[in-house]
Amino acid sequence: MDKDISEITDKWKNMNQTHIDTDEKIGPYLDKYFMKYKKTIYDSALSLFYALDTRNLRKSHKHEPISIQALKCFKDFVDRNQATIEEAFLEQKVILPACQFAIYRESETWISTICKYYHVESLPKADRIRLLQKTVNEKKFSSAAWFAIYAKVIREFNLQDIYVPLICQTRISVVEQLMKQDPAIAQDVVACMDKYIDNAGELASFARDIPGANFCLLNDKGIAKFAKRLAREYKVPIQICPRIDYNAKMNAIKFLFRRRYEQRKPMDKRTWETMIDSVFDLDSPASEDNNLVLELIYDLTNYQQYEEARRLAHLHRIPENKWPKLLLSNRSSPDRPLSRLGSGKIISDRNPKLVSVEPEKYSVDLPDDKIFYINSHEKFKEMNSYITKHPLLAIDTEWKPKLGLLNECNPKAALVQIACQDRIFVVDAVELCRDSEWATFVNAIINNPNLIKLGFSIHNDLRAISELIADMNIETKPESFIDYAQFHKSLVQAFKIPLPDYPASSGGLSKLAYTVLGKYLVKDDQYTNWAMRPLTTDKIIYAATDAYVLLEIHEKLESWCQERAINYEVLMKALLKKDSTKNKVNIK
Template sequence: MDPMRPEHLESLWHSARNRKTGALLKVLQTYFDKAQNCFECAFLLMRATSDFYESRPNSLAVTIMNVFQEWLSEHKEVYAAFLTDDIKRMALLAVLKQTKPFLIALVCDVYKLEENGVEYMDIVQNLLLRKRFSEASTVVASLKLHGNFTLEDIPIPLFLMDKMALLESYLEGQPKLQKELLIFLDNLYHDGNLADGVISNLNGKMISRDRNHPKTLEKIISRLLKQYGLPGETCPHVHYKRSKNALRYLFFKKYIEDDYSEPGWREMVCEVVGTNSSLQRDLLNELLWVNDYESALNFAVKLCVPDRQWPRAIRSFMGQCGPEKVQELIESWNSYRDQDDPSKYLPFRLELCDVEMVDTADGFENCIEIIKNYNLVGIDAEWKPTMGLTPARLSLVQLAVWDNVFVLDMLKLSEILSEEQWGQLYTDVLGSNEILKLGFGIAEDLKLLAETIKFPGGKVQNIVDLCSFAEKLRCDWPFLMEPKVPKVPGHKGLSELTRTLLGLPLNKNEQCSDWENRPLRLSQMIYAAVDAFCLLEVYEELCKRADAVNMNMRQLLEEATDAQKGAHRRRRKPQKYKSQVPRQHGCKTNTGKR
């Protein structure tokens, strides 16, 4: 059959409702076996299909090329005999009659055009002259010709045309080019006229109107920085803007909402400002604006801001205080004591000696061995607030049982533990059906944990999110959620749940502190321990309330789980759990109690 008129192929394709069938495969393989030049036959067949110009990933044109690629894997000897330079050029020119990138990339791969990619520079240049940037970018990326073109040739036009998928495909595996583009976009964010030269060479209809709008640029730059693992300082203009917004947020949290601890707030301010002189100046001016002269002086000293850069008001305040008072203020920075009344918050039921920081392999294994003896564990996690400046990174994972709270230093453990050792955590604890795991909004904690340790096949089973469980109880069994004390404003999340069931809220002052600081402050350790241990107390209280009205807590948990999975999912067989009462009844054996 003449490959230029593949009526039989079209008939087979349409009769099978546009699907690849055994009959179609057999015909194509016969074509390739009998063709004078199989490479020429393949691209002629592709070119002659009726859906060539509207090629979809499952079109006949693409199917022909995919089948040819599979056929070649079993006939490698034909490369040397039939794949000539002329055939390669003809195949590339043929596929460029249409515009779909995936088919262009497929032909480049099948015909091994990368082996002598520079031979096709004239074709790429012609595409650029005709403003066919999409096709040009696909050819350049497939043939690894990036070094022959500038940002203005391909990446910037793709960005202005809102061809982000093609742009990211073009940049894949090109770290130098990724950084260069981000620097350009950052400069464009600062000066919107920077792209005028490129825009003038493009057809106005090709350009997406909002591409150089500051908000659009900020979102794209932030996403690409995260995607390519580059520090925020790569784009100083956007980084400054986002840091300034973060600084304003911190001022709002401290001076308006007043829900930050003083040490935690200072840590986060220092983290945001760093050594950036512009941000340091903004910080000092903001502090003067809220009349906090003492903090302004302390930060000026702490951040080593040169005296000549101090605002005049700080120098005047320093002169009024005198040397002794100034020294006293500076010393008070390191000796701050929380004045908040601890009786207002849920106390920690264990002793501080029962809280263990786990930062060694031996400590980790000991932690797992102890937790295995319990059938109930509270899980929480902490990470440093990034306020959009950097990707979130897990700092701590807290595992609480009735006699201990283990605080896993994820920054240290992620460097020293083997995959096999991490497997113990999943096998013996997280994936164990014998241990009920409690969390609050735990999905994000587990997501960050999986990203941190990357243990393949790690599964979490038998877990209860007390956040969604409490909401279901409020709807279905409101008497189980009767508040112990009258409702007061200002509490939310887990703190509101403990206030409702246990009568006291949590002290959340350390929630947004720098959890990557080592060693942790005592107040941070207590906060981390209470956040995990209170999950056990909440569950204990719910069990008591259910027992008081002869309700089965395990059945309530299963109903909540089934409701989340959907009515169409098969209900799991109930599992038996021992009484969940602390210390005396909550553990299977003696569990290392001091």
């Protein structure tokens, strides 16, 4: 056997030195070895694995290590010859060393393959648990997780001894492999993380004995962010993770409060009320909700927002003996006007040192009667018929803003805006959420390769539309989209087009509009609950503007290219052949 193994290793070395494709050429020698020792295939294969591992045969710059190639050949050989291989020769004295070898390699590929082909499940459960405990004691936590999964002992072991150290090492993908095995495990992991919310120091203290612990992420903010993601992704009930839920709601309240009471252009009252009310579930409130509401009532009272404080107190049935004294003494006082709040509380969103001259505001160059609000089946049908006749469109969507709460769903489009050269359509996706014309819209426009569609971060808009029609059995295969979030950068990098400076405070589409058109978009209504009805005329025009400005940006960029003798049409066609969500252009 040693002679055969030496022959294999010598062949592999020679092939590497002569730059032959070893992945293909070494296979026949491995097959020959496995066929020769077919009657003792399991013992012989393990001997080969050990020998290849101990002979320090390094991976070449082009090929996998020979031990991995041997493992793959072993799998293929057993699969091809399953009917003639006598598993009776597979004894416990072979299985245990095979498991130990795979665990030592700390590789999921090795552990999963050995567990499957060496029939590790045939070992007594006590032996498998004993081996798992030994792996944990040796602090090989990734190997322990994989062995627990593939050796089928995941429910017979205290997994907290495995996943907590993995969290300290930020081996999150391995933790999630455990969570996917059973919803109960996912809940256990999130419940464990819940203990460390605002108490990351305890976890960091535990991590001192964990090799490879990532202390940079073991802080309150990092733990809270990670725990919230897991709780949302695995739909863990709020009752299991009250601290995570409390933390998420508190952050949402702080964010909304700043938007409403500490911004130069405050959030409108209707949006504030619908958004702040959506933070809490009035039908089944969490245990800490009243405390959060009470804190908010005190903050509102300090800002002399007495009417809103009373509204929330009544809505959440906060007894008057818990109200702030200042609120009790102002039972009938109205809210103080926002414009009269202390200037020290206002957060300026424009740095006057960076912008010496106030830039011009962008407005749609169309009369109001060319902006159509689509809120009926007949209007929707007419719109679809009209816009399919135009080869160039711009698409945008609006949705209810996300607050980062545990029970939030993925955003659905509340408005869909489509602009062509002479008209803008604003589709009320809330009113028409079940309309049959969505099938026509998707097939004739979204999936139509002959219509060029412009967008900005278009993948977000397409996702919102997909969520809207998710249960309507309509397949989306987006074609011919150009994402200007990336495309204009490609033009600048490829052709060195000189662009004007832009306000450092602006960003996104507003920044692009200023960069290309020299005008900025008014984004005061950006943070609006777009699912509210009815919508004001101002908000409809705001939504329409975000779509139409893309057509003007497109026209301006086209004229710039023509001035520089660049064939913009050819450039567009080349771009459309690429992934429309990336828009990476390589032009020489």
